[in-house]
Amino acid sequence: MNQNDHLTEEDKKVLLDHDYDGIQEFDYPLPSWWTASFVLCCLFAIPYMIYYMGMGGLSIAQGQQMDMVELNKVRTAYAVKMAKFDDAAYSAFNNDEGAKLGAVVYEDNCLSCHEEKGKGDIGPNLTDAYWIHAKGTKETIYEVVLNGREDKGMPTWKEDLTKDEILQVVKYLMVIKDTNIADGKEPQGELIK
Ligand code: HEC
Incomplete structure (x- = not known):
């Protein structure tokens, strides 16, 4: 078979x-x-x-490199934009609502060193008329908060806060300055009238 x-x-x-x-x-x-x-x-x-x-289609690595170039452009543009005090943006917070928002930013980020209501502890008293780095104006306070004075123990805030948050906390500092809070830290720096 x-x-x-x-x-x-x-x-x-x-x-x-x-x-x-x-x-x-x-x-x-x-x-x-x-x-x-x-x-x-x-x-x-x-x-x-x-x-x-x-046809020169991009590899993943090349694509990522181009994205990084774009990202750096955006970052640089943002840094330049942040560096200048923005009067128009500030005017949106130059009111009670802005001061309230600023108080929240202050409590979350600044209170640990500048104490309640800016009376001063590790950082100086922010309710008197004496200034070490800033000159008591919104522009100079903005600059100090933005860039910090890291060698002196004041951190830079441009990485951790948005421009709006910095403007809000500047508004808050403008409200509390010259209020000379009771039992505040002794004056430091120059008297600015
Ligand atoms: C880690 C502690 C620390 C934190 C947090 C901190 N600061 Fe300061 N700050 C300091 C110190 C210290 C100085 C003073 C530096 C010096 O003596 O030269 C200072 C100085 C300043 C000044 C300048 C005062 C002057 O007399 O010219 C301003 C304005 C200020 N801080 C605002 C802020 C704000 C707003 C925040 C929160 C967003 C903040 N700081 C958070 C430590 C701190």
Whole structure:
């Protein structure tokens, strides 16, 4: 008896000639979903190759580098914008609401060194008319808060606060200055009238 006797005529049509120690195989076509996805991959690969190998498409690293250049531009523009006291933006906070917002910024960030209501502790009294770095004006206070005086223990705030938050806290300091709070820290710096 031939080993292929049990095969149907259909099976025999697709049976390949070769025989490996009695092991034979049918020549069925690949599943159509497989062939379709293979063809789709090839179709995708052609424009992909043309774009990335012939037309200067960016690699991930190059793309990231371009993004960093963009980001640095934005950062520089923001730093330049922050560095200048913005009168128009300040006027939006130059009111009771602005002072309230500023008080919150103060309590969250400044109170630890300048004590409650600016009476002074590690940092100087902010309710008197004496100033070490600022000159008691909104512009000079803004500059000191923005850049800090890190060698003297006053942190820079341009990294941690937004421009609006700095303007708000400046408004708060403008409100409390010259109020000479009771039991405040002794005056430091120059008397500014
Ligand atoms: C880690 C402590 C610390 C924190 C937090 C801090 N400061 Fe200061 N600040 C200081 C010190 C210290 C000085 C004085 C530096 C000196 O003696 O030269 C100072 C100085 C200042 C001055 C200048 C005063 C002057 O006499 O010219 C201003 C204005 C000021 N701080 C505002 C703020 C504001 C607003 C915040 C919160 C956003 C803040 N500081 C948070 C420590 C701090």
